[in-house]
Amino acid sequence: MVDVHEVPRPRIATGHLAQHIGKPVCFVGRVEKIHPTGKLFVLSDGEGKHTTVELSEPLDEEISGVLEVVGRVTNQATIMCMSYVQFREDKSPFDLELYNEALKIIHEFPDYFPFG
Amino acid sequence: AIMQGEEVSKPVLQVINTRAIATGNGPPRYRVLMSDGVNTLSSFMLATQLNSLVEEERLSAQCICQVNRFIVNSLKDGRRVVILMDLNVLKTADQVGGNIGNPVPYNEGQGQQRSSAPAANPPPSKPQQQNSNLSVAGPAAPKYHAPSNQFGKASAPSSVKTPGGSQTKVVPIASLNPYQSKWTICARVTQKGQIRTWSNSRGEGKLFSIELVDESGEIRATAFNDQADKFFPLIELNKVYYFTKGNLKTANKQYTAVKNDYEITFTNETSVVPCDDAQHLPSVQFEFVPISDLENTPKDAIVDVIGICKSYEDVTKITVKANNREVSKRNVHLMDTSGKLVTATLWGNEAEQFDGSRQPVIAIKGARVSDFGGRSLSVMSTSTVVINPDSPEAFKLRGWYEFDSEGQLLEGTSISDARGGSASGANTNWKTLFEAKSENLGQGDKADYFSCVGTVVHLRKENCMYQACPSQDCNKKVIDQQNGLYRCEKCDREFPNFKYRMMLLVTIADCLEYQWVTCFQESAEFILGQKANFLGELKEKNEQAFEEVFQNANFNTYEFRIRVKLETYNDESRIKATALEVKPVNYREYSKRLIASIRRNAQLG
Numbered sequence: 001m002v003d004v005h006e007v008p009r010p011r012i013a014t015g016h017l018a019q020h021i022g023k024p025v026c027f028v029g030r031v032e033k034i035h036p037t038g039k040l041f042v043l044s045d046g047e048g049k050h051t052t053v054e055l056s057e058p059l060d061e062e063i064s065g066v067l068e069v070v071g072r073v074t075n076q077a078t079i080m081c082m083s084y085v086q087f088r089e090d091k092s093p094f095d096l097e098l099y100n101e102a103l104k105i106i107h108e109f110p111d112y113f114p115f116g
Numbered sequence: 117a118i119m120q121g122e123e124v125s126k127p128v129l130q131v132i133n134t135r136a137i138a139t140g141n142g143p144p145r146y147r148v149l150m151s152d153g154v155n156t157l158s159s160f161m162l163a164t165q166l167n168s169l170v171e172e173e174r175l176s177a178q179c180i181c182q183v184n185r186f187i188v189n190s191l192k193d194g195r196r197v198v199i200l201m202d203l204n205v206l207k208t209a210d211q212v213g214g215n216i217g218n219p220v221p222y223n224e225g226q227g228q229q230r231s232s233a234p235a236a237n238p239p240p241s242k243p244q245q246q247n248s249n250l251s252v253a254g255p256a257a258p259k260y261h262a263p264s265n266q267f268g269k270a271s272a273p274s275s276v277k278t279p280g281g282s283q284t285k286v287v288p289i290a291s292l293n294p295y296q297s298k299w300t301i302c303a304r305v306t307q308k309g310q311i312r313t314w315s316n317s318r319g320e321g322k323l324f325s326i327e328l329v330d331e332s333g334e335i336r337a338t339a340f341n342d343q344a345d346k347f348f349p350l351i352e353l354n355k356v357y358y359f360t361k362g363n364l365k366t367a368n369k370q371y372t373a374v375k376n377d378y379e380i381t382f383t384n385e386t387s388v389v390p391c392d393d394a395q396h397l398p399s400v401q402f403e404f405v406p407i408s409d410l411e412n413t414p415k416d417a418i419v420d421v422i423g424i425c426k427s428y429e430d431v432t433k434i435t436v437k438a439n440n441r442e443v444s445k446r447n448v449h450l451m452d453t454s455g456k457l458v459t460a461t462l463w464g465n466e467a468e469q470f471d472g473s474r475q476p477v478i479a480i481k482g483a484r485v486s487d488f489g490g491r492s493l494s495v496m497s498t499s500t501v502v503i504n505p506d507s508p509e510a511f512k513l514r515g516w517y518e519f520d521s522e523g524q525l526l527e528g529t530s531i532s533d534a535r536g537g538s539a540s541g542a543n544t545n546w547k548t549l550f551e552a553k554s555e556n557l558g559q560g561d562k563a564d565y566f567s568c569v570g571t572v573v574h575l576r577k578e579n580c581m582y583q584a585c586p587s588q589d590c591n592k593k594v595i596d597q598q599n600g601l602y603r604c605e606k607c608d609r610e611f612p613n614f615k616y617r618m619m620l621l622v623t624i625a626d627c628l629e630y631q632w633v634t635c636f637q638e639s640a641e642f643i644l645g646q647k648a649n650f651l652g653e654l655k656e657k658n659e660q661a662f663e664e665v666f667q668n669a670n671f672n673t674y675e676f677r678i679r680v681k682l683e684t685y686n687d688e689s690r691i692k693a694t695a696l697e698v699k700p701v702n703y704r705e706y707s708k709r710l711i712a713s714i715r716r717n718a719q720l721g
Contacts, residue, residue: 095704101711109714 004070004082010115013103014049017077027051027079028068028087028099034059043067046100052078066094128206132156133177134170146170148200159197166200180207286358288332292378294364301359302391303328303335307481307500308353310465311344324348328359328380336367337380347388353500356391404479404509408454415487422479422509423450424517426457428472444468450478453516460493466501475517476503477510546709549629558680558691566680569701570624570631571673572643575666580640581652584617591617616652620644622695624676631693633678639695644669675699675706 004024010016011026029043029051038058042050053069063086071081087094106113132149146162162170169175185201286302307327314320322345325338337359339347351357359380367379405419413419428448435442446467451457460480462470482499486492495501504510547555547566557564584591585604594602594614601610618640622633641647644665646654654662677697682689 092704095707098704098707098711102707105711105714108718 004072008115009070011103011106013045013047013100014051015047016107017051017073017079020073021075021077022073024070024072024082025079026068026070027053028066028096030066030096031064034063043069046096046098046103053081053084054078055081065089066096128152128180128182130180131175131177134162134175136170148175157198161197161199163199163201166203169203169205174205174208175203176208179205181205289328289330289335289376290332292335292364292376292380294366294378296364298361300361301328301330302356303330303359304356305351305353306334308351311348326351333376335376335378335380337362337382339382339386343382343384343386347382350388354502358387358389358391360387360389362386406454407450407452407456407458410456410458410485410491410493413485413491415485417485418482419485419493420479420481421450421452421458421460421483421493422477422505422513423452423458424475424513425449425472425478426451426475428470431467431470446470448472448478452513458491458493460495462495462501466495471503477505477513478503479505479507479510549624549626549631552631552678552680553629558693559682563679563681565677565696567675567677568624568626569673569706570626570676572622572670573625573630574623575643575669576621577663577666580620581616581618581648581655583614586611586613586615616648618644618648618651631678633676633693633695635695635698639698642698643672643674673701675701 007024009024009026010020011028012020013027014029016025027043027045029045032042032044032050034041038060039055041053041055041059041063043053044050053071054074063084066087066089067084068087069079069081069084071079071083074080129150129152132151134149135147136144137147144167145164146167147158148160148162149156149158150160151157162175166175175181181203183200183203185203187199187201188197286300289301289303292299292301305326306329307325309325311322311324313322321341323338323340324344325336327334327336361383362385363381363383364378365381367377403420404422405413407421407423410419410421426449429446431444431446433442433444444464444467446462447459448462448470449457449459460478460483479502480493480495480499481502483493483495484499486494545566547557547568549568549570552566552568557566582593583596583602585594585602585607587604587607587609590604590607592604592606594604594611597603597610601612602614603610618635618637620635620640620643622635622640622643623630624633625631635643637648644651645668646665651662651665654665675698676695677699678693679696680691680693683692
């Protein structure tokens with residue numbers, strides 16, 4: 001499997017999952033629930049819709065707040081996570097709704113925001 | 117003759133005015149005021165099949181028509197209504213030019229009706245369109261309530277039950293005069309002043325004034341002393357009451373703009389009773405001016421405006437020098453769909469009680485335009501301020517502001533901030549450098565101010581500092597006397613020291629353009645991240661570290677507040693830009709502006 005970090009990975013919201021099955025993506029969302037096994041967690045995007053993220057290895061740390069996940073979309077419209085980054089919100093909160101607005105524009109004007 | 121029930125064939129009448137009456141579900145019905153040259157009568161209704169005549173403006177005020185077919189209906193209370201079934205327009209309004217003869221209202225014993233336009237319209241002195249006043253569309257004077265369905269409710273307004281059970285006739289405001297002492301009017305309070313006290317050689321007292329309006333016109337009323345105490349808590353703005361028996365005297369025009377030759381003074385016989393059936397009375401009438409038009413409005417003009425209160429300041433107390441009194445004032449900032457912001461000043465109680473939370477829609481009637489800071493508004497004692505009025509304009513504004521993405525994200529360009537140096541939230545004027553250059557900002561007589569987001573791409577190290585006078589408020593360059601002393605010409609003194617002052621020339625750039633900007637002390641220190649004095653020493657002692665400061669400052673992005681002005685130096689005129697303030701970029705606000713801008717441009721296609 002090609003490393004998702006070496007190919008372009010469009011930023012998506014929950015609504016775009018269906019169009020990107022099998023493709024590498026980048027998803028930003030807020031942590032809603034973590035499965036007790038630590039191999040699954042749920043993120044909500046700027047519109048409040050939920051996406052499930054799976055891991056090959058269980059989590060080894062506590063995660064909370066806003067996360068950016070890079071991974072591949074599975075056939076069940078979940079994301080197989082390859083790596084993630086926690087956003088620091090100590091200086092100022094991350095405006096997820098505004099991010100969602102920006103996402104809409106990116107997808108609305110693909111000429112100006114080409115993916116790769 | 118028609119009213120007497122006689123058969124008249126094909127009378128020729130002149131239309132004085134037409135009025136639309138909303139019927140709920142169904143086409144509007146038009147009521148027409150007709151004249152036969154001798155009398156006028158408003159009891160004419162147009163059959164709905166003739167509605168198109170009014171809508172196409174063939175039947176309009178002052179046109180002459182011949183009635184081919186009509187029916188006379190008698191109402192329960194004895195009044196007669198003429199329904200116009202078929203008519204021809206003989207001469208259209210513009211061919212006629214004016215009212216023929218001097219018709220007086222036909223008196224059916226119902227009380228006077230003015231021969232000029234029905235009172236729901238603004239008084240005749242205001243410039244009127246010659247076309248029929250279709251109150252439904254309401255181009256000039258938007259009305260808040262549907263005009264009266266005078267035929268449907270035959271009981272109102274001709275009679276009213278006072279609590280005592282006796283019936284009194286209600287007369288129109290326009291008919292009030294000093295020769296009639298027993299009258300009752302049913303009117304809405306469109307303006308209520310504060311209680312004012314006075315004390316002069318003849319004694320002292322208190323009063324408050326109100327403005328009343330009904331369909332026939334408006335009038336001012338004043339209550340003194342005991343009546344002031346009695347009625348001030350009872351009478352509320354925008355509510356309707358029956359007012360009975362007061363004194364009528366000639367109006368003192370210098371105190372009021374109300375259009376009536378007379379005004380009312382309450383006496384101890386005056387009674388004020390709330391009226392429930394008030395749907396037919398016009399509410400406060402506004403003629404709104406878009407905020408962007410205010411820039412062309414002359415100073416001291418009186419205007420009506422409506423806008424969302426985007427932000428407001430705290431109430432402050434200032435002392436009026438004239439009479440050494442303390443008065444409260446508050447500035448509020450209004451924005452409308454023109455995208456412009458204006459600052460309006462509220463005074464006294466209104467300032468203190470103002471609640472601007474949740475960004476209400478504010479309508480102001482009769483605000484005075486001042487040229488403070490460009491254009492601002494001042495609310496006077498004769499102005500009326502309505503918060504969240506129940507009107508189509510208010511709903512439209514609220515809808516635009518809440519749901520239209522442009523409304524939400526628009527920062528608004530303030531016309532009250534022409535000299536504004538500080539960028540405070542809703543008042544900033546954001547431009548890209550490209551826009552600033554293409555709009556030729558700074559080339560007028562006055563300096564122009566704008567804010568932009570830019571990246572530092574170059575800093576001039578050479579001559580970025582000068583030796584300045586160490587005195588507190590003096591920044592003049594000192595002359596090195598070469599004897600350990602430095603002379604300041606402005607202070608006319610010599611000092612053994614100086615302070616370093618920065619004057620840094622920076623090139624900033626955005627996606628399309630670049631601009632040379634001069635940064636003085638505070639801005640320069642912010643960009644370089646070091647104090648001027650420290651830098652001065654560093655330059656002398658450690659060149660390399662000095663250079664490093666400049667390297668690190670390069671390619672950082674900030675928000676700049678810039679002042680551009682045309683300056684002449686040795687016969688050469690150049691646009692000079694100064695950075696007044698440099699701040700870190702607020703990415704959230706920046707994103708919002710960009711998104712709004714993208715959406716706006718996308719709509720333009």
